[in-house]
Every structure is written in structure tokens, then in C-alpha cells.
Amino acid sequence: MRLDYLTIFPEYLDALRLSLPGKAVDKGLLELHVHDLRTWTHDRHRTVDDTPYGGGAGMVLKPEPFGEALDELAVDGATVVVPTPAGRPFTQPLARELATRERLVFLCGRYEGIDQRVLDHVATRAELVEVSLGDYVLNGGEVAALAMTEAVVRLLPGFMGNAASLVEESHESGLLEHPVYTKPAAWRGHEVPPVLMSGNHGAIAAWRHDRALARTAERRPDLLPATAVASEWVVEPAVRADAGELWTLQRACWVTEAVVNDELRIPALHEELDDVVAGLGEWRTWVVRVDGRLVGSVRARTTATERGEVWEIGRLMVAPDLRGRGLGRVLLEHAEQAAPGSATAYRLVTGARSEANLRRYKRAGYRVVEVQDGPAGPAVLVKRISAR
Template sequence: MRLDYLSIFPDYLAPLGLSLPGKAAARGLIDVRVHDLRDWAHDKHRTVDDTPYGGGAGMVMKPEVFGEALDDLRIDGATVVVPTPAGRPFSQPLARELATRERLVFLCGRYEGIDQRVLDHVATRAELVEVSLGDYVLNGGEVAALAITEAVVRLLPGFMSNADSLVTESHEAGLLESPVYTKPASWRGHDVPPVLLSGDHARIEAWRHSEAERRTTQRRPDLLAPVTLDVPGEAGGADDTARLRLAVPGDAPELLTLQLACWVTEALVNDDLGIPALHEGLDDVRRDLDLWRVWVLRTAQDRLVASVRARLGDDGSTWEIGRLMVSPDLRGSGLGRGLLAHAERSAPLGARTFLLFTGKHSTANLRRYKRAGYSVREVLDGPSGPVVLTKRRRD
């Protein structure tokens, strides 16, 4: 790939000769050429800017110098990248797209920007891509050009010595990357999560996926593909579409309220006030957010109406599903079936068996789970059992 840069501060782009980009250039994988835009200015001051038409603050980069430079660089057929706050947001998909091009030409603007006619002219000769790093303003395009270059060239075949490292990075699988650790196992009172020291690859993979989902939910929920379920409207009103997402600590109080409402019914049906869910408090619910993957279903009016949780068992092959809860006023609406299906789909690859519990006198639950393909494995001792049900994974 050939990379050209037009800038009035060419030394700003010296880092292109360092680290992996520098090594890639030395191996001939990329051809880096940095050009001083002032070389195409013909007055003694090498002027590249002038006052804006219509008045206003600042200066605008002149079209003449860019025009001559673009002619000499023969940009026809290339992809011209212009970093600008007015561009489309830069993203990993865009980086992958740019990595397929044979030549990128970066126009690094300064001051109030480049005369629009330059961009209009470029668009008649080459592919024009205006890109913004984010919702903020830099002094010039050089920093953005460096960032875009690094994101693009590392995707070129042969650039990374270990191509597998690209697969699990943030934004590659639609999630942020999970936390990473190295030796020592304990440092300044902070310990590596025990699962990473277990040698159990199935549990480690499940932990990493769970942490990636949790981190994405907390920091970048906009990256998650929404899962929606239809909720019947109240009092004959229009149906509502509720979104399913991983729970965050702020959901804990409503989760506790839903849990108590649901398990009071279970206690009455099974004549058992000893059901653990009835005796848990807010701290228990918050703790379980770290021990389980917990999903909550919220309506467009931000009402938490249902939840389910799951985790990989100690054997590394059993996907334990629990606390399947639907608000009492919405029972029979199909939400429980949808939540159960989602929990099953979320199982890691190493999970081969689904497992869940219900009360031995909870006939409606038993009927629902049997319809979903679950079979009774055993009934434990106690007023409410519970009944242990399992199902073999089919995929």
C-alpha cells in the first residue's frame, strides 16, 4: 500500500518511521511518502492560506497550492482521506474498508480548513473520504492522519506477526475487549481473576466473553445489537417493544423488587417460605451481577419487566440458567419463552447442557420447560424440591 501525506508540518509525521509502521515500510509492505505542501507555494513567504470569503475569524487553506500538489502526485484513482470534524466518524469497519485500497493520500488541513473547492475537485478525480476522529477539534489533520494510518495498516496481511490477536480486539466482534492480565498473579493487593489461572479453556473463554459484554454494556451500550421482545400494551393500549440488555449495578433495586414479586408467588404455590430468593437483599443482587450474566428487559417507558441470568458451571460444559422472572401482570405473554431462548443462545461454545430449577409444585413452570425441551433429572429434598431440569444443546 502506498501512503502519501500533504502537510505544512511534515516533521509532525515522523512517527510513521517508528515501531511497527517503520518496520513494515522497511520490509516494503507499505510505501510512505510525506510531502511539504509549501513546496507548491510560489511567493517568497511560501503562503498557503488566506482570509475567508464572507468574513469571519481565522484563515482558509488556498486551493492553488493543493491543486498543483495533487496534479504532481497524480491522485487519479487513489483514495484521498481528509481528516475533518465535519467528516464521517472513524470506526473499525471504515479502517477495514480503507485497508483494501492500494493507495491512500492524506490531506492534512490547518487553520479553518481547506477551501471546499479542493474537495469538490478531488471528488471528480479520486475517491474522497472525509473522516472525523470524534466530536472534538484538533489544531490540524496530522494527528488524525497518524491515528487513521495506524488503524488501517495494522490490518494489512503480514503487518501483525500474530494475526490471531486482531480477532479478539475491541470493535472486531461488536464488543469491547475483555480485561487482560500477566504475571505476577498478585500485585499491590490486586489479584488476577482465579478463572484465568484455572487452565480450563472453556471457562476462560466464557469469562472473557462475559467480561466483554459487561464492559460494553457499561461503557459503550450503543455498540450492542439490540434484542427486542414485544410486550402487551396496558389496558388494551398499543403493544410496546422492550429492549433486552445486560444488567448494570443501577438495575439492582428494581431487580430485587421483581425478584420478590415473582418468588412470593412461587412460595405460595409450593407452600415454602424458605426459598432463597425471598431472603436475599440488595447486596446479594449486586453481588450476583458479578457472578452471573444477568439480562434485564426494559420497556420504552424504562420499566424493568423481566430478567434472566446464566453462567457456566464448574464442569465447564453446563450452562446454568436461573432467576427467569416476568412481572406478574405480564405472565403468559411469551416474555419468559423469549428470555429462555435468549439465555440458551448466549451459551459459550463449550457448553453442551442447559440446566435450570423450578419448584416441584410449580406445574405451569414445569409444563413450560418441558415444552421447551427440558427433562426432569431429579427432584431434590425439601418442601418445594426443587426440580432439576436439563436439556442437551443441539447446535
């Protein structure tokens, strides 16, 4: 594979010669070429940037040096990778895809970015891939190019000394990697799990899978399909006998909301057991139990509005000690799937200052349509129901 880098700071990419990438160059697996964009300037100041049309802060990299560089490097037919906050997210599947290309050309932007006409021109003669390393902004594309290079080239056949080391890594199976241990068996009061020293390969494989699933559910529940998480939790209709536990869970969950929103007048905090029992008759309510303990719940009902029927979702609750494991997402999706065919939208409310809830619901496709003037707001969120 051949890799080219266009940058105004070529020394930044000296790290490409270190460690495994450097060894891959020596073995002939990689061909690396770092090019100084200023090579293709023609004024005594070697100018590569200018002020943006339309005004604004910062400078924009000029198209002419890029144009001449692309011509001289003959990029036609190559894959041109442009690190940019406006690109598609860089993921392991994309790394695997790029590892199949014969030639990658990285255009490393700086300042406010590269003149858009450069990218439009590249798209007419090569495969253009605009990629974001994450939801943040760097000073330039060199750091992102280095990270992407490491992720891509390590997937090339013969790059890793032990190809098996690629199999159980984070994101390869859709899960985060399980915890790993080495000698000694005991260190500063911490011991290696006995199963890893048992010699029972089936038990070891099962332990690693369980730990990978638990770690992913805790740290990155967004990576898990709902079916994978639901295998741990069964969502069932609530019954009258659940009212006492629902009342207790409701108090525990809305104390947190009261603290976050600095508001004690939240209705859920002031309901009595009879109110919870009445709610079971007015709403369709579902619960989740773990080892007999009620740990989560959600309810929903149809509400008529001027725009048609709305599937109102409420009292989405997860026991505080189990938050962050994806159970809330499972409950929300379950409630959505129970909506009648006549419903045109989902509707729910949360505290106006409940930032974690607001982020979660926005990721699920909801948008804030109103912030009411009442206890803790609340913020009203709506999600349109696609034709089913």
C-alpha cells in the same frame, strides 16, 4: 500499500517511522511519502492560506498549492482521505475498508480548513473520504492522519507479528475487549480471576465473552443491539402485585431528578401507593426483574391530540445501581414497539435540566418541542412514527 501526506508541518509526521509502522516500511509492506504543501507555492513567503470569502475569523488553505500537488503526485484513482470534524465517524469497519486500498493520500488541513473547491475537484478524479476522528476539534489534520494510519496499516497482512492478536480486540466483534491480565497472579491485593488460570479453554472463552458484554453494556451501551442487551433482561407486563416495588423504584429514581432539576414538586415524588395502583389501570406498564428484584419499568398509553393519536411514554425508570448498562434503551424501544398502528408520534417528558436524559432521548430520535412553565419544566419531546 502507498501512503502520501500533504501537510504544512511535515515534521509532525516523523512518528510514522517509529515502532511497527517503521518496521513495516523496512519490510516493504508500506511506502510512506510526506510532502510539504509549501513546495507548490510560488511567492517568496510561500503562502498557503488566505482570508475566507464572506468574512469571519481564521484563514483558509488556498486551492492552488493543492491543485499542483495533486497533479504532480498523480492521485487519479487513489483514495484521498481528508480528516475533518465535518466528516463521517472513523470506525473499525472503515479502517478495515481503507486497508483494502492500494494507495491512500491524506490531505491535512489547518486553520479553518481547506478550500471546498479542492475537495470538489478531488471527487472528480479520485475516491474522496472525509473522516472525523471524533466529536471535537484539533488544530490540524496531522494528529488524525497519524491515528487513522495506525488503525489501517495494522490490518495489513503481515503487519502484526501475531495475527491472532487482532481477533479479540475492541470493536472487532462489536464489543469492547475483555479485561486482560499477566504475571504475577497476585499484585498489591489484586488477583487474576481463577478461571484464567484453570486451563479450561471453554470456560475462559465464556468468561471473556461475558466480561466483554458487561464492559460494553456499562461503558458503551450504544454499541449493543437491543437484542444483545435484552438477553440479560426480560421485559414483562406489570401486574397489581408489582405496585409496591414500582412505588419504591419511582421514589428512588425521581429523587435523582429532583436533585438535578433543583425541584421538589415533581409529581412522581408525591404519589402514594394508591396512585401507583391507579396508574396500572390507566397505562400499559412493563417491568424488568433481575434475580426477582424489580429493577426497571416503563409505561405508555394513547392520547388524542389535534394532530392525531400520540403514543405517550412515561415513567421510564432504571434502578440507580444499574444505570449505564443499556436497560433504559431496551425499555424505551419496547414501549415504542408496543405503539398501536393508529399512533402518529411518540411523546415523552423529562426534567428541563436533566441533561443526560435529554441527550439520551435526542440520540433515540426525539426532539424538544416545548419547555413548560412548571415543576422541573418539564421538557416535552416528540418523535414522529414512520409508516409501518
